[in-house]
Amino acid sequence: MLSIPPNVNEHSSDAIQNALSRSYHAQSSRHGGAMDSDLFSQFMRRxxxxxxxxxxxxxxxxxxxxxxxxKDTYYFTGQLRLEPSSVGFPFLVAPSTVDYTRYVDSPQTIRTLHKEFDIQGDESATADSITVEAYQGSSDMMIEMQGESPEKVKAILNELLVLVSEQSREIRDVAIEKHLAQFKLRTDALEDQEKEAEQKYDALCKKYNTHDLEAQFKANENDRAATNGLVAHRTIVCNLLRETIDDIKQTIVEARGGNIPRDEQDLLDEEVKQSIDTSRHAILQDKLVDHRQREAARVKLSAKQSELQRLKTLLARDLVTQAEVQEVESQVELLTLESNGDETINRLEGSISKIRDKMDSNDYLASSARAKYLARLADKLENKQQALAIAENELRDFSAHLKYMEAEYERLVDVTPKIRDFKDEMDGFNQQRQILRQETDAIKQLLATDGHTLTVNSEAYPSMHSVKNxxxxxxxxxxxxxxxxxxxxxxxxxxxxITPSKYERLASKHGLPIIGRIDRKSASRFTGGTTSRVLASRIQRLNLPVGSSIALVSTGRQPCPTGMLYGAASQLAEEGSRVLIVETIGKTGLVPLPGEHTTEQVQEQTLEHGTTGPVDRLIINDPSLLCNAMSNQVWDELSASIRAYRYVLIGGVSSQDPSVASLVSAGADAVVVVSLERDAASLESTNLINDLIDFDARFLGAVIST
CATH class of the missing domain: 1.10.287 (Helix Hairpins)
Incomplete structure (x- = not known):
């Protein structure tokens, strides 16, 4: 900057770097906002x-x-309906109307229609003229066909409905036949598996010497359960019998010592008394019988004696024989003996007397009762001992049988998993066979019905919009x-x-945001065009301090156009402020500024004051003087004048003198690279930008040529 203090220079440098860092990622070298706007506007204008x-x-x-x-096109519509059927469900998943749609315009169907109606033209055109409408879950299928001849379209559509209906039945029948064939294969495979399982089971039965392992296993379980019950029962019986025998023995010892329970004693006394009464009653009964026999014998004896007297009288008269008399005499003697029963009566009376004597004795009842009680206990003890012996024998037998059954059970336990597997496998075979039988029967029944086939519900009729142009x-x-x-x-x-050129590639190579594009026509105009406005807007966003300098360095042989400098300066001047353009006199001379202006000499340099505009221009005769002005605080009068401007735009530097361009750029607050000529991407241009980078030039962006 021209004679600006160092602190101001540092402040402007920081502002530029911060602004550039914020905008670098927002705008690329080829697709920045300003660049895209410029490209689009140029593209639209052209x-x-x-x-x-x-x-x-x-x-x-x-x-x-x-x-x-x-031309006019005629539309006809036909309707097919998918016949519902519960037969075969759920063993056969029948196609839906959506599945059948692909057969409507299939090559085979279209080929059949072409052959039958002699349709001229491509088959794909006929297929395109057919529209099928079907929805998932709906049983209706709408088919629409278009054509130039209404009669022919209607006939073709009716034939198409019939063809699709027949194809649906063929498809269903073929699917059923395939299912039946699969069922047959599955049934045969199932029978083979069942035979193989039975052969394995027969081999297992032969190994364990039985024909029904499962029945034998169940019988063993039942037998062991019953035997366990019997062993437990006999064990309890034996224990009870032993306790009973011990109690009886203890009771016998106590009874022999005269210790009989009171209630038993009373019962025994009563029994003894009843026994005595019974004996006496029997004796009295015998005595009564004997008395009756004796009385009867006496009656008979009296009759026989009378008969004997009568026979003896007749014997004397020889009317009877001696034998008859002797027979009667023997009967009389016998009856005489029977009627004389004194000895028996005496004996019975003696027995009754003895009984009475015993009953009168004091310890008869006690001794009889004790003897009777002991005899009863002895009988009971003998019975219990016999029962105990029987129970122990049975317990031994049952225990031995239980051991045998447990050993047999252990032998069968080893084969239990195999039995269970065989049973499960056979159950699975039976279940699969039943399912296959149900599937086969259900699908065979489906063949005899129209279920799951398309039938013609409505023949071809004109569509809602039957004719379209x-x-x-x-x-x-x-x-x-x-x-x-x-x-x-x-x-x-x-x-x-407007495609990106070598200038864009040069800017992209060095990471310079593209401010805008300019051609030679816009460069010659002092308005500067869109590029000048974008450049001025970019400088204003930096918020540089008063008197900040912006160097426009050209990478070609010619410096930055005066028109673009003047256009940007006009945009930057605001609210009474002025902008200074600094240029050097090159080989081609200077382009005069528009409008009126006055000229004065400042330290041998020409300063043009614009009287009709806010832009002034400082013309430096020698570029080296510009370099010295940017690097040293000289020309106090010139520096004081420049310090009053809002911005200073420095032009007139190019790759023609790279050292001057580098030094000027290093002293400026911001640098704009301008590429205008064909050699802008040459080695000299690249070296110039590299020198600017080495001098830490503060790049603002690039203006490229279109």
Whole structure:
């Protein structure tokens, strides 16, 4: 900067670097906001003529196509219905109406229609004229067909409905036959597996010497359970019998010592008394019987004696024989003996007397009762001992049998998993066989019905919009074809014109944001065009202090155009402030500024004051003086004048003198790289930018040539 104190210079440098760091990632070298806006505006301006011309040609093409190719199209609709059926469900998953749609316009169906109706043309066109509408879960299928002849379209559509219906039945029948064949294969495989399982089980039965391992295992379990019950019962019986025998023995010892329970004693006394009464009653009964016999014998004896007297009288008269008399005499003797029963009576009386004597004795009842009690205990003890012996024998037998059954159970336990596996496998075979039988029966029943097939529900009838004219479509197609025929090449030409050039690649190589593009026409205008406005806006966003300098360095042989400098300076001047342009006199001379101005000499340099505008220009005769002014505090009068300007735009430096350009850029607050000529991407241009980087130039961006 020209004679600006160091602290101000540092402040402006920090401001530039912060602003650049914030905007660097927001705008790339080829796609920055300003660059894209400039590219788009140029592209649109150049493309307007192509758009107008393409519109005219498109309208002409649309009129021609609509008048020569428009025609009427007739639409007919037919309806098919998928017959529902619960037969075969859920063993057969039948296709839905959506599944059948692919057979409507299949190549085989279209080929059949072409052959039957002798349709001329491509089969794909016929397929495109068919529209199928079906929804998941719906049993209706709508088929619409279009064509130029209504009679022919209706006939073809009716035939198409029949063909699709027949195809659906064939598809269903083929699917059922495949299912039945699969069922047959599965049934045969299941039978083979069952035979193999039975052979394994027979081998296992043969190994364990039985024909039914499962039945034997169950019988063993039942036998062991019953034997366990019997062993437990006999053990309890034996324990009870032993306790009973011990109690009886203890009771016998106590009874022999005269210790008989009182209630037992009373019962025994009563029994003894009843026994005595019974004996006496028997004796008395015998005595009564004997008395009755004796009385009867006496009666008979009296009769026989009378008969004997009568026979003896008759014997004396020889009317009877001696034998008859002797027989009667023997009977009389016998009856005489029977009637004389005194000895028996005496004996019975003696027995009764003895009984009475015993009853009168004091210890008869006690001794009889004790003897009777002991005899009863002895009988009971003998019975219990016999029962104990029997129970112990049975317990030994049952225990031995239980051990045998447990050993047999252990032997069968080893084969239990195999038995269970065999049973599960056989149950699985039976279940699968039952399922296969149900599936086979259900699917066979389906063959005899119309279930899951498409039937013609409605023959072809005119659609809601039965006739349509394609004139509008032809207009749109003609306009589109005609306009695009010219518009696409025009856009490609204009796009090629604004494609990134070598200048963009140079800026991208060094990471410089592209401020804008400029051509030679806009460079010659003092308005500077869009590039000048974008450049001024970019400088203003930096908020540089008063008197800040911006160097515009050209990478070509020619310096930055005066028009762009003047345009940017005009945009930067605001609210009465002025902007100074600093230029050197080159080989081509200087371009005069527009408007009126006055001239004065400041330290042998020319300063032009604009009287009609806010822009002044300082003309330096020798570029080396500009370098000295940027690096040393000289020309006090010039520095004082420059310090009053809002901005100082420095031009006139290029790659023609790289040392001056580098020193000027190093002393400026911001640097803008300008590429205008063909050799802007040459080695000299690259070296110049590298020198600027080495001198820590504060780059603001680049202006590239289009």
């Amino acid at each position: 493309s307007i003529k192509w758009v107008i011309l393409a519109t005219v040609i498109g309208l002409a093409m649309a009129w021609y196509v609509a008048t020569h190719f428009a 394609n004139q509008k479509k032809m207009l749109v197609a003609g306009f589109g074809a005609g306009s695009l025929l010219l518009l696409i090449p025009g856009f490609l030409i204009e796009l090629f014109r």
